[in-house]
Amino acid sequence: xxxxxxxxxxxxxxxxxxxxxxxYAARAHQMRASEIRALFAVASRPxxxxxxxxxxxxxxxxxxxxxxxxxxxxxxxxxxxxxxxxGQGDPALREHITHVMALEGIxxxxxxVVVTTGSQQALDLVTNIFIDPGDVIVAEAPxxxxxxxxxxxxxxxxxxxxxxxxxxxxxxxxxxxxxxxxAGRRVKFLYTVPNYxxxxxxxLSLERRPQVVExxxxxxxxxxxxNPYGLLGFDREPLPALRSLSPEGVVYLGSxxxxxxxxxxxxxxxxxxxxxxxxxxxxxxxxxSPSNISQMAISTYLDHFDWQGQIKAFREQYxxxxxxxxxxxxxxxxxxxxxxxxxxxxxxVKLPEGLDAKAMLPRAVTARVAYVAGTAFFTDGSGADYMxxxxxxxxxxxxxxxxxxxxxxxxxxxETVRIFGTAGxxxxxxxxxxxxxxx
Amino acid sequence: xxxxxxxxxxxxxxxxxxxxxxxYAARAHQMRASEIRALFAVASRPxxxxxxxxxxxxxxxxxxxxxxxxxxxxxxxxxxxxxxxxGQGDPALREHITHVMALEGIxxxxxxVVVTTGSQQALDLVTNIFIDPGDVIVAEAPxxxxxxxxxxxxxxxxxxxxxxxxxxxxxxxxxxxxxxxxAGRRVKFLYTVPNYxxxxxxxLSLERRPQVVExxxxxxxxxxxxNPYGLLGFDREPLPALRSLSPEGVVYLGSxxxxxxxxxxxxxxxxxxxxxxxxxxxxxxxxxSPSNISQMAISTYLDHFDWQGQIKAFREQYxxxxxxxxxxxxxxxxxxxxxxxxxxxxxxVKLPEGLDAKAMLPRAVTARVAYVAGTAFFTDGSGADYMxxxxxxxxxxxxxxxxxxxxxxxxxxxETVRIFGTAGxxxxxxxxxxxxxxx
Numbered sequence: 001x002x003x004x005x006x007x008x009x010x011x012x013x014x015x016x017x018x019x020x021x022x023x024y025a026a027r028a029h030q031m032r033a034s035e036i037r038a039l040f041a042v043a044s045r046p047x048x049x050x051x052x053x054x055x056x057x058x059x060x061x062x063x064x065x066x067x068x069x070x071x072x073x074x075x076x077x078x079x080x081x082x083x084x085x086x087g088q089g090d091p092a093l094r095e096h097i098t099h100v101m102a103l104e105g106i107x108x109x110x111x112x113v114v115v116t117t118g119s120q121q122a123l124d125l126v127t128n129i130f131i132d133p134g135d136v137i138v139a140e141a142p143x144x145x146x147x148x149x150x151x152x153x154x155x156x157x158x159x160x161x162x163x164x165x166x167x168x169x170x171x172x173x174x175x176x177x178x179x180x181x182x183a184g185r186r187v188k189f190l191y192t193v194p195n196y197x198x199x200x201x202x203x204l205s206l207e208r209r210p211q212v213v214e215x216x217x218x219x220x221x222x223x224x225x226x227n228p229y230g231l232l233g234f235d236r237e238p239l240p241a242l243r244s245l246s247p248e249g250v251v252y253l254g255s256x257x258x259x260x261x262x263x264x265x266x267x268x269x270x271x272x273x274x275x276x277x278x279x280x281x282x283x284x285x286x287x288x289s290p291s292n293i294s295q296m297a298i299s300t301y302l303d304h305f306d307w308q309g310q311i312k313a314f315r316e317q318y319x320x321x322x323x324x325x326x327x328x329x330x331x332x333x334x335x336x337x338x339x340x341x342x343x344x345x346x347x348x349v350k351l352p353e354g355l356d357a358k359a360m361l362p363r364a365v366t367a368r369v370a371y372v373a374g375t376a377f378f379t380d381g382s383g384a385d386y387m388x389x390x391x392x393x394x395x396x397x398x399x400x401x402x403x404x405x406x407x408x409x410x411x412x413x414x415e416t417v418r419i420f421g422t423a424g425x426x427x428x429x430x431x432x433x434x435x436x437x438x439x
Numbered sequence: 440x441x442x443x444x445x446x447x448x449x450x451x452x453x454x455x456x457x458x459x460x461x462x463y464a465a466r467a468h469q470m471r472a473s474e475i476r477a478l479f480a481v482a483s484r485p486x487x488x489x490x491x492x493x494x495x496x497x498x499x500x501x502x503x504x505x506x507x508x509x510x511x512x513x514x515x516x517x518x519x520x521x522x523x524x525x526g527q528g529d530p531a532l533r534e535h536i537t538h539v540m541a542l543e544g545i546x547x548x549x550x551x552v553v554v555t556t557g558s559q560q561a562l563d564l565v566t567n568i569f570i571d572p573g574d575v576i577v578a579e580a581p582x583x584x585x586x587x588x589x590x591x592x593x594x595x596x597x598x599x600x601x602x603x604x605x606x607x608x609x610x611x612x613x614x615x616x617x618x619x620x621x622a623g624r625r626v627k628f629l630y631t632v633p634n635y636x637x638x639x640x641x642x643l644s645l646e647r648r649p650q651v652v653e654x655x656x657x658x659x660x661x662x663x664x665x666n667p668y669g670l671l672g673f674d675r676e677p678l679p680a681l682r683s684l685s686p687e688g689v690v691y692l693g694s695x696x697x698x699x700x701x702x703x704x705x706x707x708x709x710x711x712x713x714x715x716x717x718x719x720x721x722x723x724x725x726x727x728s729p730s731n732i733s734q735m736a737i738s739t740y741l742d743h744f745d746w747q748g749q750i751k752a753f754r755e756q757y758x759x760x761x762x763x764x765x766x767x768x769x770x771x772x773x774x775x776x777x778x779x780x781x782x783x784x785x786x787x788v789k790l791p792e793g794l795d796a797k798a799m800l801p802r803a804v805t806a807r808v809a810y811v812a813g814t815a816f817f818t819d820g821s822g823a824d825y826m827x828x829x830x831x832x833x834x835x836x837x838x839x840x841x842x843x844x845x846x847x848x849x850x851x852x853x854e855t856v857r858i859f860g861t862a863g864x865x866x867x868x869x870x871x872x873x874x875x876x877x878x
Contacts, residue, residue, distance in 0.1 A: 018713035019687055020569075020661060023627055028568040031720040058521050066521075067514030075506030082497050082505075082700035117556050117704075120727040128592075129467040130459075146727065153567075153724045188462055222459060248458055261521035263731040265556075274457035281470040285592045286725065288559040288585065291733060292702040 027133075027155055043370035049402030051325075051389040052370040054198065054345055056258050057317055061310070066297075069304070073296050085292040087284040089115025089268070093299045097268050100302070101254065104230055105244035112270050114279045115290045119228060119255040119267030122279075124150050125286070126224055126251055126269065129278045130188045131156045136180055138221070139191040140168055142348075142377030142386070144198045147191055147226065151379075156188070158379040165339060167204030168192060170211040177219045189222040189251075194242060196229040196344025199377050199388035203343065206239055213246045228255040228267075231311050233343035234319040248272050256298055258345075259311050264294040318345065324396035325389060328403035333410055345392035348374075350385055351410070354417040357387040360409060369405040466572075466594055482809035488841030490764075490828040491809040493637065493784055495697050496756055500749070505736075508743070512735050524731040526723040528554025528707070532734045535741045536707050540693065543669055544683035551709050553718045554729045558667060558694040558706030561718075563589050564725065565663055565690055565708065568717045569627045570595045575619055577660070578630040579607055581787075581816030581825070583637045586630055586665065590818075595627070597818040604778060606643030607631060609650040616658045628661040628690075633681060635668040635783025638816050638827035642782065645678055652685045667694040667706075670750050672782035673758040687711050695737055697784075698750050703733040757784070763835035764828060764842065771846035774853065784831040787813075789824060790849070793856040796826040799848060808844040 043050055073081050088094070094110035101108055116122040123146070131137070133155035139147065141160030151158050161176050162169055173190070180187050192212070194204040204212065216223050225242045243252035255267040269279055283290075301307060325347055326340055335352040351357055358373035374386025391399055416422075482489055512520050527533070533549035540547055555561040562585070570576070572594035578586070580599030590597050600615050601608055612629070619626050631651070633643040643651065655662050664681045682691035694706040708718055722729075740746060764786055765779055774791040790796055797812035813825025830838055855861075 018711075020711065020714055023569055023659075023661060024717070025567070025569055025571045025574075027571075028717050028721075031568070031717050031724075055523055059518055061517065061521065063517035063521075064514045066517065067510040067512070070513050071506040071510035073506070074509050075503045078500065078502035078505065079498055080702075082500065082502075082702035084494055084696075084701045117726045117730075121725060124725045128464070129470070130462055130464055132464045132466075135464075146724075149724045153721065220462075222462060257523075262523045263519075263521035265726065265728070265730040265733075272457075272459065275459055278463070278467050278470050282467075282592065285470075285585075285588045286560060286563045287556045287704065289704075291556075291704040291730060294704075294730060294733070 027153060030152060030155070042365050048365065048368045048370055049394060049398050049405065050370045051391070051394070051399070051402050051406070052372050053393055054390055055393045056262060056345075057314070057321075057393055058261050058263075060313055060317060061261060062305070065305070066301070069300055070293075070297060073293065073300060077296065081293040081296050083292060085289040085295065087289050088280045089113065089290055090292065090295040090299065093266075093295045094268075096299055096302045097254065097270075101241070101243075101252070101270065104227070104238045105240035106252065106270070107244070108247075108270050112273070112276055114269045114271065114276055114283060115295060116267045116269060116283060117287060117290055118257060118262070118265045119226065119253045119269075120146055120150075121283070121286070122253045122267055122269035123147055123224075123226065124153075125279050125282045126189075126253075126271075127151060127154045127156070128282050129275070130222070134186075136185045136187045137189055137191055138173070138176060138180075138187055140193070140197065140200070142199055142374065142383055143191065144193055144226065145372070145376045148377070148379055151191075159187075160378060160380060163197070163200055163202055165202055166208060167194060167197065167202050168208065168212060170208055170215060173212060174215050177215065177221065181219065187219065187221050189224045190216055191224045191226065192242070193226045193229075195227055195239065196232060196341060197346075198229070198344065199346050199372070199374075200348045201339050201341030201344060201346045203233075203239070209240065209242060210245055213242055213249060217246065217249050223250040224253070225250050226253045228253075228258045229344040231259050232315055232318060232345075234315055234322065235342050243270060251275060259314070260298065260301060260307065264291075264297055266290070266294050266298050315343075318343075318392060321391040321394070321396055321399055322347070324399040325391040325403065328400045329389075332403050332407035335410070335414065345390050347389045347391065349387050349389055351387065352414060354422065355410065355413050356384045358384055360413055363412070364406060364409045367405045367409050369402045369409070371406070466592060469591060469594070481804050487804065487807045487809055488833060488837050488844065489809045490830070490833070490838070490841050490845070491811050492832055493829055494832045495701060495784075496753070496760075496832055497700050497702075499752055499756060500700060501744070504744070505740070508739050509732075509736060512732065512739060516735065520732040520735050522731060524728040524734065526728050527719045528552065528729055529731065529734040529738065532705075532738045533707075535738055536693065536709075539741070540680070540682075540691070540709065543666070543677045544679035545691065545709070546683070547686070547709050551712070551715055553708045553710070553715055553722060554734060555706045555708060555722060556726060556729055557696060557701070557704045558665065558692045558708075559585055559589075560722070560725070561692045561706055561708035562586055562663075562665065563592075564718050564721045565628075565692075565710075566590060566593045566595070567721050568714070569661070573625075575624045575626045576628055576630055577612070577615060577619075577626055579632070579636065579639070581638055581813065581822055582630065583632060583665065584811070584815045587816070587818055590630075598626075599817060599819060602636070602639055602641055604641055605647060606633060606636065606641050607647065607651060609647055609654060612651060613654050616654065616660065620658065626658065626660050628663045629655055630663045630665065631681070632665045632668075634666055634678065635671060635780060636785075637668070637783070638785050638811070638813075639787045640778045640780030640783060640785045642672075642678070648679065648681060649684055652681055652688060656685065656688050662689040663692070664689050665692045667692075667697045668783040670698050671754055671757060671784075673754055673761070674781050682709060690714060698753070699737065699740060699746065703730075703736055705729070705733050705737050754782075757782075757831060760830040760833070760835055760838060761786070763838045764830040767839045767842035768828075771842050772849055774849070784829050786828045786830065788826050788828055790826065791853060793861065794849065794852050795823045797823055799852055802851070803845060803848045806844045806848050808841045808848070810845070 374383030533552040813822030
């Protein structure tokens with residue numbers, strides 16, 4: 001059955017293995033699994049300390065009581081819970097969501113809310129309705145890998161704007177928007193994670209918030225405010241959302257994945273009226289309706305459990321893990337530099353001169369520790385000297401052990417650099433597709 | 440604050456009401472809610488008999504036992520159930536799905552399966568990876584409204600191929616593909632619902648199945664086999680799926696929404712290996728991962744409940760409702776014609792000469808009965824003389840009452856036609872977006 005001619009190279013073999021190769025849409029040819037995926041399969045083994053994932057710590061949830069809650073929902077209201085629902089989402093949950101957002105100064109009507117299958121779906125829907133191929137999205141440098149994956153799938157061009165310890169730099173945003181306008185480029189929106197940034201760990205300061213809103217309004221650029229971590233600050237009350245400063249200029253994305261549990265896959269978008277209508281239509285085309293049973297679980301949890309107390313408990317747990325991460329870095333890898341996040345899940349670590357986080361990753365996994373290389377969070381190939389370390393999931397003891405293992409790898413790399421002048425790093429333009437491992 | 444000049448018409452007011460009107464992607468301008476939506480809001484009132492929706496009858500499910508099952512899943516396995524999962528879906532559920540599909544002659548490996556948020560999401564993902572704007576999709580005339588909505592959202596052109604009581608007509612398919620090829624058009628796939636078609640109620644005969652597969656293979660056209668109703672036949676064993684005849688030529692979509700419960704939003708796609716890889720990447724961009732708790736609920740249900748017995752019970756219930764629908768049509772609207780479906784949810788009714796189902800719909804809703812006008816199931820404006828009646832959700836008594844009310848409306852319309860020669864029908868090219876009401 002082998003029809004190849006001996007001696008003739010089978011140059012097209014790669015495409016011939018896929019009989020539908022020629023049928024794909026242009027965008028699908030951009031979709032490819034990076035080599036990082038294979039690594040993560042290894043990294044998910046129990047003997048590896050994963051500082052890579054964004055999985056929340058849900059061990060502290062009252063699972064027995066939640067089980068009882070699920071039982072009641074199905075046995076008492078199963079004919080609704082197990083049926084199709086509304087495309088926009090359950091009105092009772094949308095009402096609850098307005099109360100959750102009020103904690104960040106947002107005043108919204110339940111009609112403004114669209115419930116989605118995690119806030120990732122909301123991100124996809126907004127990109128769907130705004131982005132034509134070649135449009136520009138302005139985003140922080142670095143940016144959430146899952147957003148960059150969506151933007152790439154919709155064939156947008158991402159232009160990064162630098163941050164400092166106070167978050168996105170307004171003057172840099174203004175410069176970027178000016179030069180894009182002068183170049184005749186169409187900027188559709190600013191994508192920003194203002195609170196406890198993924199991966200950078202920083203928060204947009206109170207002073208800068210109205211400045212960012214004003215600049216975007218002046219340039220006619222919509223703001224896409226992605227806020228999964230806003231209630232997870234360690235030391236302070238939530239800052240006012242950008243949405244609270246400009247209801248008509250901001251589409252706000254929220255999620256229960258980090259404040260409650262990701263397994264239900266419930267997030268939401270709040271949008272200006274006309275945008276909201278299109279989001280609902282796009283969502284119905286994508287999934288018909290979000291899960292009723294999941295939505296009723298969230299509503300019932302918000303109704304009958306001390307959800308704000310649970311968030312407080314999460315914050316204490318994450319603070320303890322953050323402390324374990326920072327003290328381990330100080331002890332084991334003092335050659336590196338990092339920020340000290342005051343909320344959220346991530347520390348953004350700059351490696352010592354000459355080291356390449358992506359090139360080093362296979363060696364780290366061999367040493368039974370995993371992280372995400374900084375290149376995943378840029379579309380322009382930069383970030384190789386950074387890595388994202390997550391402290392959300394492992395225990396403080398595991399975090400300490402993970403950083404200790406990482407230190408051994410860094411030390412060996414530095415030794416190589418001292419001898420050969422390079423650790424063999426490569427810059428890559430491949431943006432990884434979003435993966436649950438990277439959430 | 441009103442800056443309009445008196446006497447100057449505000450021609451752009453419609454767009455000025457939406458500050459982001461100029462920012463939308465080209466495809467988003469195609470997204471609009473049809474007038475049908477407003478009607479359905481009325482039609483969902485309890486006094487209206489809805490023969491419009493595709494909501495399954497789930498009252499027969501053992502809700503108490505299912506509640507107990509949910510309780511166990513969360514209390515005993517909550518740390519997995521409430522966490523993020525794999526983008527491709529839970530391996531245990533994918534294994535179960537291969538056994539479900541074996542009932543229709545499909546031999547697949549769990550690696551071939553991608554779990555989705557309802558099969559609607561699978562439909563969206565397949566369209567995403569294959570369709571560039573302007574590509575052609577060949578589909579039955581009529582076709583599922585939710586599929587047409589996805590195809591429109593992705594800017595495909597749909598070319599309809601006629602059916603008869605044995606389903607899609609192979610010679611017509613061949614003619615259509617020939618003339619499209621001769622016109623230099625790019626046909627990406629055939630979209631087909633081979634079993635108990637939505638809305639036509641017919642089934643592709645055993646004889647025609649290999650013919651359709653052979654024709655598509657000859658033209659290099661992928662088959663997208665959408666099969667939510669295959670196990671819901673009243674009088675016979677399931678027919679072999681097209682996928683069973685051509686694993687490399689068919690992407691198969693399945694769903695638990697009609698054989699178990701839609702509230703969990705669990706469907707799946709089975710695809711050739713390379714296509715499956717792209718589906719996983721596209722799904723991760725869209726939602727990161729399907730809901731773990733929903734997937735574990737389906738797996739546990741398949742493991743511990745008599746799911747095949749439940750499907751048998753559903754079939755008996757739906758048969759009884761089909762009988763109520765057909766006998767009511769015979770008694771109350773003998774002027775119309777219809778098929779007698781031997782499975783699934785729908786009767787496809789041709790109205791008497793001169794009547795327009797879309798124009799008649801507001802009057803029907805006023806008479807407290809609802810249906811879906813045939814125009815929703817075509818992209819070319821035809822179908823006005825048809826309506827889809829669903830017998831899945833209402834009781835036999837309600838079905839009888841609904842058809843009785845409908846007969847009054849038809850009678851009044853016929854009277855108008857007799858007097859004025861027309862009932863005031865209009866042809867429409869607006870395809871409604873999919874809505875849970877129309878599932």
